[in-house]
Amino acid sequence: MRKNILFRLILIAVTVIIAVIFFLPNTPIFKYMPEWWRQNMPDKGIIFGLDLQGGLHLVFEVEGDKAAEITAARYAAKIKEMLSRKKLNVEAVSSGVQITITPANSQIKKEIEDNFPNLAPVESGSTLVYKLSDKEVQRIKDTAADQALETIRNRIDQFGVSEPTIHRQGANEIVVQLPGVKDPKRAIELIGKTAQLEFKLVDDEAKIAAELPQSVAPGEEEKVIQEFAGRIPEDTEILFEKKVNKETGVIRKIPILLKKQASLTGDLLSDAKVNLDSKYSEPYVSISFNSFGAKVFEELTGANVGKRLAIVLDNTVYSAPVIKDRIAGGNAMIEGRFTMEEAKDLSIVLRAGALPAPLKMLQNVTVGPSLGRDSIEAGKLAGIIGTIAVALFMIFYYKLSGLIADFALLLNIILLLGAMASLNATLTLPGIAGIILAIGMAVDSNVLMFERMRDELRAGKTPRAAVDSGYKKAFWTIFDSHVTTLITAAVLFQFGTGPIKGFAVTLSLGVSINLFTALIGTKSIFDIINTKRELKHLSI
Amino acid sequence: MIEIIKNTKIDFLGKRKIAFILSGILSIIGIIAIIQIATGKANLGIDFAGGTAIQFKFEKPIQLHAIRMALEGAGLKDFDLQDLPTENKILIRVKKTEITLGQVSELITNTLNQNFPDNKYVIDSTTEIGPKVGGRLRADAAQAVAVAIIGILIYVAFRFQFKFGVGATIATFHDVLAVLGIFFILGKEINLILITALLTIAGYSLTDTVVVFDRIRENLKMRQKETVEAIMNISINEVLSRTIVTSLTVLFTSFALFFFGGEVLHDFSLAMILGVCVGTYSSVFVASPIVLLWGGKRPFAKKK
Numbered sequence: 001m002r003k004n005i006l007f008r009l010i011l012i013a014v015t016v017i018i019a020v021i022f023f024l025p026n027t028p029i030f031k032y033m034p035e036w037w038r039q040n041m042p043d044k045g046i047i048f049g050l051d052l053q054g055g056l057h058l059v060f061e062v063e064g065d066k067a068a069e070i071t072a073a074r075y076a077a078k079i080k081e082m083l084s085r086k087k088l089n090v091e092a093v094s095s096g097v098q099i100t101i102t103p104a105n106s107q108i109k110k111e112i113e114d115n116f117p118n119l120a121p122v123e124s125g126s127t128l129v130y131k132l133s134d135k136e137v138q139r140i141k142d143t144a145a146d147q148a149l150e151t152i153r154n155r156i157d158q159f160g161v162s163e164p165t166i167h168r169q170g171a172n173e174i175v176v177q178l179p180g181v182k183d184p185k186r187a188i189e190l191i192g193k194t195a196q197l198e199f200k201l202v203d204d205e206a207k208i209a210a211e212l213p214q215s216v217a218p219g220e221e222e223k224v225i226q227e228f229a230g231r232i233p234e235d236t237e238i239l240f241e242k243k244v245n246k247e248t249g250v251i252r253k254i255p256i257l258l259k260k261q262a263s264l265t266g267d268l269l270s271d272a273k274v275n276l277d278s279k280y281s282e283p284y285v286s287i288s289f290n291s292f293g294a295k296v297f298e299e300l301t302g303a304n305v306g307k308r309l310a311i312v313l314d315n316t317v318y319s320a321p322v323i324k325d326r327i328a329g330g331n332a333m334i335e336g337r338f339t340m341e342e343a344k345d346l347s348i349v350l351r352a353g354a355l356p357a358p359l360k361m362l363q364n365v366t367v368g369p370s371l372g373r374d375s376i377e378a379g380k381l382a383g384i385i386g387t388i389a390v391a392l393f394m395i396f397y398y399k400l401s402g403l404i405a406d407f408a409l410l411l412n413i414i415l416l417l418g419a420m421a422s423l424n425a426t427l428t429l430p431g432i433a434g435i436i437l438a439i440g441m442a443v444d445s446n447v448l449m450f451e452r453m454r455d456e457l458r459a460g461k462t463p464r465a466a467v468d469s470g471y472k473k474a475f476w477t478i479f480d481s482h483v484t485t486l487i488t489a490a491v492l493f494q495f496g497t498g499p500i501k502g503f504a505v506t507l508s509l510g511v512s513i514n515l516f517t518a519l520i521g522t523k524s525i526f527d528i529i530n531t532k533r534e535l536k537h538l539s540i
Numbered sequence: 541m542i543e544i545i546k547n548t549k550i551d552f553l554g555k556r557k558i559a560f561i562l563s564g565i566l567s568i569i570g571i572i573a574i575i576q577i578a579t580g581k582a583n584l585g586i587d588f589a590g591g592t593a594i595q596f597k598f599e600k601p602i603q604l605h606a607i608r609m610a611l612e613g614a615g616l617k618d619f620d621l622q623d624l625p626t627e628n629k630i631l632i633r634v635k636k637t638e639i640t641l642g643q644v645s646e647l648i649t650n651t652l653n654q655n656f657p658d659n660k661y662v663i664d665s666t667t668e669i670g671p672k673v674g675g676r677l678r679a680d681a682a683q684a685v686a687v688a689i690i691g692i693l694i695y696v697a698f699r700f701q702f703k704f705g706v707g708a709t710i711a712t713f714h715d716v717l718a719v720l721g722i723f724f725i726l727g728k729e730i731n732l733i734l735i736t737a738l739l740t741i742a743g744y745s746l747t748d749t750v751v752v753f754d755r756i757r758e759n760l761k762m763r764q765k766e767t768v769e770a771i772m773n774i775s776i777n778e779v780l781s782r783t784i785v786t787s788l789t790v791l792f793t794s795f796a797l798f799f800f801g802g803e804v805l806h807d808f809s810l811a812m813i814l815g816v817c818v819g820t821y822s823s824v825f826v827a828s829p830i831v832l833l834w835g836g837k838r839p840f841a842k843k844k
Contacts, residue, residue, distance in 0.1 A: 059673060061672075184663075184666065188642065360641075360670075361640075361641045361642055361668070361670065362669075362670040362673045363641075363668065363669050363670060364641065364642070364667070364668040364669075365665075365666070366666040366667070367665045368663055368664045368665060370597070370664065371664040371804075374802060375804060377802075378800060378801050378802030378805075379801060379802065382797045382799075382800040382801035382802075385800055386793035386795075389792040390792050393788065393792065397785065429804055430733060430736055430805075432801075432805075433797060433801065433805050433808055436793050436797055437790065437794070437797075437812065439793050440791075440792060440793030441747075441789075441790055443789050444747070444786045444789070444790075447782050447785045447789075448782055451782040454781075455778070476754065477751055481746075481747035481750050484692060484695060484696070484743060484746040484750055485743040485746075485747055487692060487695055487743070488691075488739050488740065488742055488743035488746075490691075491684050491687050491691060492688075492736065492739055492740075494684070494687075495680050495681070495683060495687070500732065500733075500736050503736055503740075507740065507743075
């Protein structure tokens with residue numbers, strides 16, 4: 001009997017020590033521990049969720065359909081090019097994932113089907129219509145999601161966030177968690193920008209260009225495009241340049257007629273850096289092309305001296321300077337009245353590369369650092385007050401036995417925190433609520449036993465017999481009641497999102513640990529008291 | 541011994557008619573609430589309905605009315621405001637709109653910047669949920685509640701008997717319905733955190749019921765001569781003290797959360813307080829009468 005108790009006491013002591021060691025990093029004491037301790041012992045502790053430490057939780061959808069459309073357009077261009085090399089002049093136009101080719105004959109048909117096995121025929125009469133095969137579309141979407149994930153990871157690495165979490169969810173979603181980010185808006189823009197950089201020639205030769213309005217107010221762009229639809233040459237489009245009047249702050253949009261086909265794109269970049277304009281000390285982004293890009297750029301500028309070349313990012317014109325001379329060396333610059341931060345972010349997205357498809361934001365949950373701090377403080381206060389209230393009530397109602405229950409409660413809290421720390425579990429605000437509720441529920445096991453003991457005492461049993469049979473009889477009730485709580489906690493864990501998962505973790509850990517403290521902790525103390533001397537009276 | 545309850549002999553089962561009427565009303569309100577939620581007429585939180593919620597903390601006190609005027613002037617429709625005047629906090633919620641995610645929050649911050657240039661603020665939190673995610677969260681929550689209830693039914697049926705499983709499940713479902721119904725009547729927001737509270741309540745209420753059933757099972761074996769109804773009454777009376785003590789301790793912590801746990805957990809703790817009260821009531825007045833109603837014959841208690 002004695003040995004048994006000793007074993008249980010050692011078990012309790014060891015678990016408490018382990019719990020404290022794991023939880024130490026969450027306390028200010030950890031700083032004062034000796035060097036060897038901090039290096040070799042657990043140093044992570046409980047991790048605070050985004051809702052407590054502040055940060056962003058973003059969910060984006062990769063618009064894979066758009067990626068497929070882009071690919072279809074590329075195929076159309078390739079088909080046209082391939083056939084023209086074989087002296088077959090055709091028009092190839094893409095719409096969605098379909099490509100229409102006119103005119104049609106059996107030779108053209110054969111050439112296309114031999115060279116583009118990924119295209120599935122839709123119609124073959126006077127015109128040939130193909131579409132990207134379903135398998136190909138699926139592959140494009142999948143690749144787009146992978147690439148987007150990689151690109152976002154690159155951008156965030158360069159932006160500098162400690163411990164970001166970036167992962168794919170389902171077929172086409174990307175979840176980004178950024179703890180402790182101070183400027184959420186900037187981070188969202190940085191991630192969400194497609195960053196498709198294109199160099200397009202301005203078509204000032206078309207007569208219609210002169211008819212475009214000087215500038216329009218923001219929001220009226222669509223009207224201009226509608227007005228000129230069908231009147232502009234087929235290989236051109238209207239894009240807008242944003243101009244801000246420095247004195248008044250008024251924003252105007254200037255329509256520019258551009259060649260649809262990009263002469264050069266951002267995937268040929270090798271680097272992008274922020275530089276400061278020496279005259280106005282305004283930041284700009286200088287870009288360098290790789291060797292192939294530099295060659296294309298040199299030919300392009302050489303062949304179009306005197307024309308304007310527009311620098312287009314995500315369908316917005318940043319500037320459209322006149323090409324004064326052939327430019328060798330592969331360097332160019334992007335100006336656009338940037339702030340220092342804007343220029344820096346632009347250089348990041350250009351370096352990290354464009355997203356294969358636009359992103360659509362599905363969810364944004366941002367918590368500022370002050371709210372998180374307030375929540376932690378409030379949680380602590382509520383926890384302490386709740387614990388004290390429960391502890392006092394137990395002493396009031398069950399006297400010395402209540403004190404033993406309070407000891408078990410304390411043990412419960414220590415072990416719960418230790419268990420969470422050892423798992424490096426994420427503590428969220430609902431998680432704090434879970435801990436506090438677990439405190440209220442933790443005494444239930446003891447209440448069940450104490451009530452049983454009272455029953456046994458009333459029935460005339462000796463205190464020792466009352467304790468023993470009280471435990472025995474209460475055991476299955478305690479077990480059943482804990483399992484039912486665990487079922488709901490498991491369901492919450494399975495279905496919940498971040499914060500709710502945190503709640504499920506604390507609640508289920510709290511309940512499991514409670515089984516241990518109730519069945520081993522309190523029982524040992526009663527046994528110690530009982531073995532010292534046979535109790536005549538049980539303070540319950 | 542300090543005893544709140546001393547050797548009570550209350551005829552709980554005898555009051556089952558009153559209990560069934562009361563519980564019936566609570567359940568009907570709860571069912572109405574569910575219908576309203578399903579048809580989107582209830583006060584659904586941003587996480588379920590989709591939309592934007594931003595909480596601002598201003599430097600100086602600010603009038604709700606002034607903010608309302610400013611936002612309406614900016615063309616924002618279908619929004620509501622909540623304030624926490626002691627801390628100059630304002631919560632602006634905009635239900636789902638046609639505008640792309642991100643633009644609503646920009647419109648709001650721009651409007652505030654223009655209209656209140658000398659009252660600086662920090663953004664405490666921003667929540668933007670697209671309709672797709674909202675729908676998914678709604679489906680997930682419904683599924684979670686269903687799975688939890690089925691899980692409970694299976695476990696209790698396995699440990700006791702199917703009859704008891706049904707009684708416990710109905711009592712648990714009743715508690716969830718009642719709290720949901722009360723929240724609906726109070727016009728409180730139905731959101732993810734409330735669902736969390738509801739499932740916790742389900743777990744808690746079930747614990748309560750299981751304790752009662754456990755005693756009934758034990759007494760059914762020991763007191764072969766008495767009627768089932770009498771045994772149920774005796775059992776409930778025997779565990780009444782435990783039921784009340786445990787409810788009190790959980791209420792203590794729930795109240796601590798309610799008063800000191802901060803604004804975010806306010807509704808959560810309110811739901812818990814209501815749930816503990818309803819759960820305690822149902823384990824006494826609802827669960828056992830249903831078992832009695834279901835099985836006229838002596839329910840057979842499985843061996844432990």
